[in-house]
Amino acid sequence: MIKVSHLKKSVDGNKKQVLRGITTQFEQGEIIGVVGPSGSGKSTLLRCLALRESWNGGEYSWDGNQIIKGGGKGSQKYRSKCAYLEQNPSLYPDKTALKNVLIGQVGQTSFLRRITGMVRSDDYMGAMDELEKFGLLDKAHVKAGKLSGGERQRVAICRALVHGAGFIAADEPVVGLDPQSAERVLNTLRSLCSEQGKTVVAALPIELAERYCTRIWGLYEGELKLDVSGRRLTAEEKRSIDLV
């Protein structure tokens, strides 16, 4: 179980409080959609949960192991278990899909590995297996700069998994994708949760959160106002977070 208590995050030299004491808990295997108006703190929440930003206050624990106490960013050991997927995944455009998967993501894999590109042969096999599972085997040797948006997003997911991510925070992962590619990416994320026990928290438009997620969090002005499982939001709930 992942527990978040009183997560606080300020920016701009502590002048602006973006997250105002978020408390929640969730289980392995859940896929949670985060919805809320622009500026409500969705991206900041995802970056904090993925240990990509330092917390100004609060506690974070995974299966009873304390990762953050009173603020901070957690250790590299836990950072490597979290992946942060951006709208436009930052892949190396001149390196192949395979190489991108092997080298890993900034924040998740070591600096040395990224600059040297050092890999073991079992890493290579693991990466090829993972690319195959995502229907990307024929793209393994194509440069990332030549892939479509949906393929790039799936390479980024693959990269996260190869480097041991159990928890994936995805920030609007299907923005700009055509409906089929978006569906493929979201089905991929959903099956990672239901079949492999991974945990996903994704900022999504409300209709996609309702369709693909098992649970929805509604954020409003840095507070978790809604937490709904297994159903759509009512019109009243949508109004309460300014999403009508």
Ligand SMILES: Nc1ncnc2c1ncn2[C@@H]1O[C@H](COP(=O)(O)OP(=O)(O)OP(=O)(O)O)[C@@H](O)[C@H]1O
């Ligand atoms: N580094 C920063 N410096 C100053 N303000 C910031 C910083 N990061 C976030 N903010 C502000 O914090 C608020 C929340 O930002 P965040 O990007 O988390 O919101 P969001 O809900 O993801 O918005 P959107 O849906 O538009 O992407 C916004 O008002 C934003 O301008």
